[in-house]
Amino acid sequence: MKPYVILNAAMTLDGKIATKTGSSEISGEEDLERVHKLRKEVDGIMVGINTVIADNPRLTVHKIPSKKEDNPIRVVVDSKARIPLNSRILNDDDAKTIIAISNSAKNEDKSVENCKHLEKVANLFYSGDEQVDLKDLMNYLYENGIETLMLEGGSTLNFSMIKEGLIDEIKIAIAPMIVGGKSAKTLFDGDGFDYMGEAIKIDFESSYCLGKNLILEYKVNSNK
Numbered sequence: 001m002k003p004y005v006i007l008n009a010a011m012t013l014d015g016k017i018a019t020k021t022g023s024s025e026i027s028g029e030e031d032l033e034r035v036h037k038l039r040k041e042v043d044g045i046m047v048g049i050n051t052v053i054a055d056n057p058r059l060t061v062h063k064i065p066s067k068k069e070d071n072p073i074r075v076v077v078d079s080k081a082r083i084p085l086n087s088r089i090l091n092d093d094d095a096k097t098i099i100a101i102s103n104s105a106k107n108e109d110k111s112v113e114n115c116k117h118l119e120k121v122a123n124l125f126y127s128g129d130e131q132v133d134l135k136d137l138m139n140y141l142y143e144n145g146i147e148t149l150m151l152e153g154g155s156t157l158n159f160s161m162i163k164e165g166l167i168d169e170i171k172i173a174i175a176p177m178i179v180g181g182k183s184a185k186t187l188f189d190g191d192g193f194d195y196m197g198e199a200i201k202i203d204f205e206s207s208y209c210l211g212k213n214l215i216l217e218y219k220v221n222s223n224k
């Protein structure tokens with residue numbers, strides 16, 4: 001079993017979710033309110049470790065009126081337990097945090113040392129060899145009460161999740177901006193596919209304008 005997974009992201013018209021230097025303020029206040037309403041509805045929110053390092057996000061509901069109980073459980077996919085101990089999500093009591101770590105981290109002194117500190121402020125879940133086994137993680141999250149999960153990037157984790165057939169829905173805010181840059185992160189990076197025939201098929205559901213942004217919503221074909 002797995003949670004129902006909604007990928008949400010903001011991107012520029014040229015498909016970038018950050019600039020080549022990692023700047024990622026894209027969609028503006030109106031869209032952030034939409035995102036925080038979504039956060040309020042879900043049980044969990046998940047990001048990759050590079051997003052935590054780049055943005056140091058809180059991953060809470062704070063752009064709309066809310067109570068502490070509205071905050072989803074935070075999940076970070078971090079094979080080597082690299083998360084900085086001064087990250088905001090490790091130093092507040094706004095919500096529970098789960099760090100998903102791979103088993104290979106148990107053999108690396110630096111990771112073992114970091115985990116000793118991490119287990120005091122977060123729940124640690126070990127799975128997979130070199131990288132976190134995402135299917136296993138989804139099962140663990142579901143069994144621990146997370147029935148709906150918002151995936152908030154970045155592009156590497158987005159690609160792994162869609163490739164593994166773990167995303168059910170995609171909501172994208174397209175901002176009328178263009179930043180270019182061949183090393184700037186796009187909505188899905190990772191290794192990519194070789195042929196169009198391998199592309200993940202998605203079904204358009206709806207679109208609407210929100211301020212200057214265009215919101216696109218898709219369901220992901222069930223190819224699990």
Ligand SMILES: NC(=O)c1ccc[n+]([C@@H]2O[C@H](COP(=O)([O-])OP(=O)(O)OC[C@H]3O[C@@H](n4cnc5c(N)ncnc54)[C@H](OP(=O)(O)O)[C@@H]3O)[C@@H](O)[C@H]2O)c1
Nearest residue numbers: 009010017018024048050051079132153154155156157160
């Ligand atoms: N505009 C938006 O909506 C938005 C939203 C979120 C993020 N962003 C931007 O996205 C950028 C970060 O994206 P990113 O692609 O560099 O990193 P990311 O997706 O945040 O994190 C990827 C990392 O997760 C770890 N990981 C562990 N197991 C994995 C697995 N099975 N599959 C995939 N990853 C796994 C890997 O590091 P280890 O091997 O060390 O574990 C991997 O390098 C930042 O610049 C951020 O600002 C933008």
